[in-house]
Amino acid sequence: MAVGFSSYQIARSGLKVSERGLYVTGHNIANSDTVGYVRQQAIIETSPYQTVYGRNGNMLQYGLGADIQETRQIRNTFLDIIYRQENTALGYYETRSSTIEDVQAILNDPMGDGLQEIMNQFWDAWQELSKAPESLTIRALVRERGQALAHYFNQVGTQLDRLQNDLNSEIVVQIDAINRITSRIAVLNQKIATEEVAGDSANDYRDQRNLLLDELSLICDATVNEMQDGQVNITLGGYILVSKGNSRNLYVKSDSINGNFYTPMLEGTEIKVEIKSGKLKGLLESRGEVSGLKGSYSNGTPNEKVDITFAIDASLGSADLRNQIASYIDGLNKSGVDYNIRFVTMGTNSSIFKNTVYTANNIDDFLNDADLNTLFAATGTEGNFNDFISTLESLKASGDFRSDAANVAYVLSNMSINGNNGSFVTNVDAAGYINRLNNIGVKTTIVTDKSYQEQGEDALEVGWSTIAYGTGGEVLKMGTDADSFINLFSNINSNTRIAVNGNMGNIPTSTNIVSDIKIKLNSLLNAVIREVNYLSSTGFTLDGKPGVNFFKAINDDYPMEMGNFTLSDDLTGDDGLNNIVASSTIAVGDNTIARQIANLRDFDLLVDSSGKVSIDEYYRAIILDIGNRGSEAITSRDNQKVLVLSAEEQRTAISGVAMDEELSNMMKYKFAYDASSRVLNIIDSMIDKIVNSMGVVGR
């Protein structure tokens, strides 16, 4: 092909692509620090060639220069997915670990003077009082320490409540963030679709959208799908948030009935959106996925409920028994548990006394009931355990037992399991009884004559102890005289209180943080307060008056818990110091009660996952648990950070702007530009030669 004007075009295309290359390089350099920017590359291709026929029939192809095919983003979508996945988990663990840091700061144990120190001082004050029960100075100390205990626990409660509320408001902030992101993504979706329909790629819009998706991935576990047309669909918990140019908001619902905690919901519906990971999930769990109502058991209020069933073999009837049941009930009232109590007669016609459930409100009717004598004086009804279990089962089936209450039964029988009726209780029978009782969750404590504890009427027959231990109950020895009845019922009383404490303190494991801590601290506190009050109210004051409670609830409608207890009015009044109970008799030097209260810390009052534990052990388990959760969250957070960083690093390795590379490219394009212009020059001078110098030879 001869030199023609088309050669200009070739040189010009060289200039054009180099120039375009320089533009892209300049854009890259300019955006080298732009967040979310993905480097671009000018993809150059040859222009369509021209085919000409040569002289001898050969076909020759001539290139016509170069052209820009596209400005391509250098991005690896797979790494984006990895990054976002890890980022979601990072958001989750970051939130958890920071909440736990807050909780640890509130508890301030073990290195600061936290609750343990306050409790130590409280018990020590009682120790001091046990040495000088009549000393007003030491009584003042006990009151001071009691006040400190109330103050400190209440303060911890307030701080935990505040933390919980802050987390709750943070949830709203995050939901707003999700809404902002999804609506912007919807807008970008549209822009990208419009731009790309022409074939070009909307690189910078895509960068913005990717950045938003990264941001979203930190907050929640949204699923992102890119469609053929370049738009993305976003779903969260199975519900579509963004589809093409449309976005759907989330809103938070705060149910006034369920308290004021927020639940994420899908706009325009009553559908709760299930969040599985990310910052939002972390916040929900940190606050506790609980209803939040004050007084709700899921959010910390201790569960003091107990359902008690007494099965009395009527042939036992005695005035001692009746008196002791009255004192047992008095003890229940003093310990402040929320009880339901039923009295069932043993025997083939097992029936519930008056078919009535007694509570603290109507228990006096029971005690004053003239018919009560029939319960205790009746003779001839022989114990039949099978019928008794059926009675319990029907109570359970009809929903008469409260589902969240501790459920205990006390069987008083001076016969073998089947009431000495000649039938023989085998191991299999006993296992059947135990299974039935465990199915309805009744801890059965048996009070029986020693001879029936290990065996029945027949030496080979199963004894009561099998039943008691199989259901988690105890075996207590039947008394005959007044003193042994007193002992028996003080044992039954502590058995009931431990059942309540156990039901209250043994909290199923959950991933909730603040609500969990509240439940545990409240259980601990409630047990402490109830035991102190119980002991206090069984003794005498310094003035020889019957004992009074040490602590009281600020609001009687709720159980005693953090934020809802203080010293009782009797203690804060004028003769308050005298009303601290140290004595079990009216003698002022009697230190029995003070010593018993001081010893409370060493009793196995509570039950947690490891079984019966003392107050100190229970608290230690709380600290150990929060420490474990904290260190797990922190380790996971750090691991996630590494994973996110490595994904990010791989991503920038591919997509980031490398200055040296860009500068080299710049030189490359510059040289190519120079060379193309040189080509243009040459062609120009050739044309010049032809146009201006041809035909002037010899001129």
Next chain:
Amino acid sequence: MRITNNMIIANMVRNISNNQQRENKYQTQLATGKKISVPSDDPVVAARALKLRTDVSKIEQYKKNISDAQSWLSATDEALAAIGKVLQTAREKMVQAANGTNTVEETKAIADEIKQLRTQIIHLSNSTYSGRYIFSGFKTDQKVMIDDETDPDFGKFAISVDTATRKEKIFYEVGVGDNININITGGDLFNSQDANASSRDLAVAGNTASMIQMFDDVIKHMEAGDFQQISASLDTIDAEIQNVLRVRADIGARQNRMDLTEDRIDNDFVNFTESMSLNEDIDIAETIMNLKNEENVYQASLAAGARIIQQSLVDFLH
């Protein structure tokens, strides 16, 4: 792998921040002297620290209880010593009076001395320790005997102190579940020779203690100049002296037990404090070494960063 300038910078910043965090950790450890500051630093150390701190605090309380018990016991011991001495003196006087050569006037004179001794015993029965009557059982605010000489019931038990059912024994806790009875009840000390078995060893309000009764009888015999009876009373006073000695031996044994418990608890205190320190305190030398090491790493990373970041191709293009 492609390395970009931003990667280098981000890496450097991250590493320097990691270095700082580690340095900060050791600095905090040095500043507080503790291995951990919050439970999540090391949950096991935290739980153990909580336990050991509680144990140490309990031991401190038990130490206080022991020393209070010791004080009470030695106050009791002193009172018992004084009572013993009075009884000895009384016995000497009685021996002197039992001598048949004494005239009635002389024994009467001795009776006056014995009366004084009796008064002294009555006052000693109301010995106090920090304002509390030590022989009054739980009724530490009340005198065990009426010691108002103008009262016609002078010398009789003012209160009843019940010991038979072990009800008025004051216990101090000197270890977990380890209680020691620190008081001697009036009846046990003063009424051991009561003729009536049902009230023996008990103080019954309005009754006269056997020890005082013995004095009353002796005074009566002396005033009557009845040598035979005075002589016969020597057996009674011997029995009373024996009883005081028995009680003193008991107190002595309890004091011994307290001394032993104190030794043990002092050891416990040292051991627990030591465990506590081992559990939660840092090894200062090691921590300083670690800190220095981190400082070096930190400086090295700063220097390396400064060198890498300085230059790029830009510096060489013209």
